[in-house]
Amino acid sequence: MREYKKYCPLLFLLIFSQILSAQNILIDNSKTPEQLVQQLFSGGSCVQPTNITINGYNFGSGEKSFAWFESNGSGFPLENGLIISTGKASSAVGPNTSLLSEGPTSWGGDNDLEAAIGESNTINATVVEFDFVAVTNYMSFNYIFSSEQYLSNPGSNQCNYSDGFAFLLKKIGNPSYQNLAVVPGTNIPVKVTTVRGAGTICPPANTQYFDAFNGSMHPTNFNGQTKVLLAEADITPGASYHIKMVIADQGNNLYDSAIFIGGSTFNNDFAMGDDRLIADGNPLCPGETLTVTPDYTVPGTLSYSWFKNDVPIPGYINVSNPTYTITAPGVYNIKADIGSCIVNGYINVEYASVTALPTTLSKCDDNSDNIAIFNLTAASTAITGNDNTMQVTGFYHNLTDAQNQQNAIANPGSYSNAAGNNIVARIKNVFDCVDYANITLQVQSSSPLNPINTVKVCDGDDDQDGFYQFDLNEITQAIEDANTLPAGSSIQYFTSLADAAALTNPLSSPFSNTDDYTQTIYAQVISSGSCYEILPVTLQVNTFSPDNFDNETVGICESTTTLLDAGSGFTTYLWNTTPTTTTQTITVNTAGSYTVTVTNSEGCKAIRTFTVVSSEAPTITHIEVVSFSGNGNSITVYTSGNGNYEYSLDNIVFQDINVFTGVSAGEYTVYVRDKNGCGMAPPEVVYVLDYPNFFTPNGDGYNDRWFIKNLDIDFPNAELYIFNRYGKLLKQLAPSGNGWDGQIGNNQLPSDDYWFLLKLENGRTVRGHFSLKR
Template sequence: MNYFKSLLLLLLVNFTCICANAQVITIDGARTPQQLVENTLVNSSCLAISNTAGKGDGTFPIVPMSYAYFNSGTSNFPFSEGVVLSTSMASQIAGPYTASMGGGSNLWLGDSDLDQALGITSVNATVLEFDFVPLTDLISFNYIFASNEYQYGYPCSYSDGFAFLIKEAGTGDLYKNIATLPNTNTPVSSLNIRPTIVPGKDRNGNDYNGCPAVNQEYFNGFNPPSAPINFTGQTIVMNARTNVTPGKTYHIKLVIGDDRFQYYDSAVFLQAGSFTSKIDFGEDRTAANNNSVCYGETILLDTKLSPSYTYKWFKDNVEIIGANASSYSATETGNYRAEVTFAPSTCAVMGEIKLEFAPEILSTNTTLLQCDDNTDGFSIFDLTKVNNIVKNNISSTLNEGYYETLADARNKTNKITTPQAYINKSPNQIVYARLENEFGCFITATVTLQIATTSIIDPAPINTCDEDEIQDGFYQFNLNTEVTPVITAGLPSGLTANYFLTANEALTETNPLPNIFKNTIAYNQTIYARVVNGPDCYDVVPVPLVVNTFDPPNFEDESEYLCPNSTTTLTVDTGFSSYLWNTGETSNTININTAGDYSVTVKGSNGCEKTKNFKVISSEPAVITNAVTKDFSGNDNSVLLEYTGTGDYEFSLDGLTFQDSPIFNGVPTGTYNAVARDKNGCGLSNLFLVYVLDYPRFFTPNGDGYNDLWFIKDSNLLPDYTISIFDRYGKLLKQMNQNSMGWTGNFNGQKLPSDDYWFTLTFVDGRKVKGHFSLKR
């Protein structure tokens, strides 16, 4: 028993001590719930506090071990002092950070309201609760959530829970949790506010998976060993707030508990004096919040308090002289603050708001002119043509549509659904453009819809010639250069024209034609020109297009040949309106004595032109310079004529039969007068004497006067030579030259028998011809 009392005393000393280490917070666990609420958390006469209660570690009821007063001392903890609620004993809250598993007693129970609010099963719950009566419509306080569950993979799967539960006192209303992320219903926890958790191994060496960061902007960071509190990580300073009704009694329950397991404890630190009644002017109206105040708008800042109280208004921390009412109308960008002192008490409350006024939305009222195809005063207007005009060409301004009435434009109702094809309802009708900035601020601009009174005289047909190879009445027009200048001649400068197949398409500006337009109806087609001045229609006029054809007969390109020292005549038909040769002559014929390319362009009665080309080619008689003869070959004898000349030639050996090739094959022996003839009519070449020789294949020396001698006919025409005749055994029998009469078939006066004999014909230049022949008796 004495040991148990000594332990209690030691714990009590630990709770109430002021630690010697000034770099960590100090904990005082001896203060009562009423002291903690009235003297620390609230510390204001602007809230009436009652029914204060607290509940902590039930193991040692002598000391409220899990809620306490804290002081930052000289540490860098964000709050200088306040109240802390923890799932561990108060002695384990102060730093330095030891990465302890912590833990509480199994006898320390959870809280059913916390479980219902968060959907958890809590243990080791700590509660601080009280009633209060607000004087304004808003209560607010600051806090920090810290936890040892910012270790390993725990933030990926679960978190200890805490809640600030509020409801009207004495009612069966459900609690509302205001310990949530800003502008959400998401509870603050290590599961909902965490950095990126990388995979790793836990304290026991077990693998755990990581997880991505969630709402990391609210995570202040992991604590080093020298941290002023004994928790792994903590949030930034958070704010809990809720609207209330002044004068009503509310009950608030501040509660924290471990989820399922008593290890890895958590705590919530409440800033001293931050639980206060405030004036609610709503959220800041800034560009960062995407809700800036519209240009020219007046914002009424209303405290909604009695005018009998004392008021001071400040703009950018400078008191606004003369502003002493319960409300203030703000018209300029600035940080506004109201300070209200209640009478007859000295209680003072405050409200703040930051206002940023958006720049003025610039606009221009304009008129849109449209053409009328039937002069009834109604037409189809494309309102989108003035989209940029009405908003002064400012790209950041949004055009939110056109409306038939100002009321509809202001209320954003009954928007014109087809602004690109709107039919006016009356002459000079006004429609309204609604122009907005990114904050939803708007102004309206007017667009007056007028029917154009300007007109253009219908142009005469625009003619062109079908200049392609097929004269089918289809050809292209360059509308910008061939048509627009005709239509806009004499009109104000700056007008432009677009072209369409139909008048209705010209009115609605649908399916515009390309500038290079090939007619789709042969010979004659009418298209429509929409002449505009910027977005305004000047007039819609029909434009007749005519494609003329011109295809004179006998106008194919020709070739003519010109012989030396001669003249040729180039001629085309008569009857054309004009002629122009590339030589400059203007008649239908010209005489040419020089080869080259010539052309004549003729013009028909419709002004279309056609060009005929002549190629005059130089030609001349050939000059045969040589004949290469292959003879002594029997049926394989051939002659190749060599020649010069630029003409196109055919060749003959007898002057009667001509061929295209200068090579003659199978030429019999004989004497020939070869000649070449120009196919282009420039005459014959020189005659060239050609000899084709051969030896007889047999002879019959029987004295009948026929073939009695073996000799080579016309051999006298050959250069010097020697003929040697042998028998089959190679025995030389006879030698002859060009002066010899021939061989009689005798050797040494004796007649040789019928047989085959061989000869060698040797020329002085070394050339040899060998062959054999038969002697028949």
């Protein structure tokens, strides 16, 4: 903000009290356009509006699209002022329980508004216009933009709609306007799409300037609004200006919007520079001064008077010089008496406190040389009073270095007091305000601690890698048992002597050793009144992974027993039997899961599980043979019985699966046995049938006749026919016959391909061809 408004603290207080009130704003339709505009100017203002006009829509019965509003104790941020709307002004009264879309389509828009904000097709415009003559080089006024288009649960197609408004200013005689209703620090026009809060599917924009999506209990009947915003401009003193305030619906006459302009907030007063506020991130620091003066002095000014918090400042009443140097927080107001009226200027100044507290760091002497390693950063909490808005920016050997930020201590986390026992810390807050604190270093003599035995553990997980999660609390108990420590003492652990001496990088419990199998850590006793030497503690991780100790599955035949052997060489054995057994071996006669836990001389454990399963001899229930399929011939064996079986066609080579594939034609004996030695099924003979691809009837005793071997065994009633290549039936063969010799009626048929048809009694038909070779 360019200047401070006296009423702002009250207005912000009212917005927080809104929840305590169920009242709504009031609307007064009785005021004339002249009265409405004149009441935007503060009493005694050196500026008076002229040529006032307000054009909007008259809804009848005295209700128009513009009116005067009062907050009525509702908590609405502006106490009173002018409302201009795209609908009926009186409909702005809360609660927020209806959707306002009131303007008729015959009510037109505004071309200047469209040019200012880059929109088109506006409708339902309300326009306020007036002239004024500038007294100073700065003007401003407060406003709130409210709209029904601030939907708390919009559809995706509603995110880009926004009614438009503008506060247009131009020097009379100039052709173009300047729009003052912009997002602060930008040229972006303020509207729903450019100032919107988070929490809906629509993208948020400039959320720091958005107030809220309203519930039903809001004092206005709009779905949301911006915070109180400031329209401001630098102007030329003595020049005449024209103001045009305009709001309109965009695209259609639905979802009304309104502008609330604060009463008595139209100011053509002094610009005094930005307020210096904690909330704005620019307060003054302790001891800092701020010299202020108006940006412009009105010619003919009779005198100046300064006030702090509305109280006259002695020595600065009716003076000729408008400059004042601020040395304390407050609201400062300058009043310039120009004869006929008073021109004001305001600035609000706050100071950000920063107080650094002196402290003492004590450290134990671990070798009687009165030298110790200090972690200076450990003093940060005491120096800042645990205020997280302050931070230590450096440690120095003297105040001069700290003030000049030179020769900083390079490693404050590990500082040897051999370089000095008095340290100065530089502290700053979030506003870069600085203070300094003294740190006194004290070295105390140390007493030795009784050592403890090596902490031995067993690597208890499946990965015997020599790493373990150590419970440091158990080690602390061992140290306390071996020593008498003062009440309130604590023990911290570190991976190095340097860290232990500096109290940096303490270990947390549980601690996983970083060196496999064996590691030394260092215990430091923390006591407010006593010092102890650093105690080394050795950690040892023992592994135990016996050879040939895998889990095993064992079969047991019916009515027999089996011996389970955990292996030799262990210190103890413990079986999960009932009652438990502590021998190396046990004999069992029932199926089940048997677990043995063994220990070695270090007390480390290992567990092995024997899964005992029942077995019995198999029974072949069915054998399925696929014949006449060439390489697709197969034998599938089906069995019953409780066991783990394997299969063979030669009683030599056994396989786990019950299917034999790629079986050539011939006679086979099927063998099935239990893997655990519990017996074999009676062997069964099967036949795989197939036809020969050729025969050579030359009388040499080999392949002289074409026939299907073993066909009469499986299919004694089969029908077998032979044809020539033209489909002529040449011969029918009996399954039990001696086949075909390649002749028909003592006539030898020539070498050629011949065809056959085989009809089996199971309904299957096999067709194929073979060659006769001579």
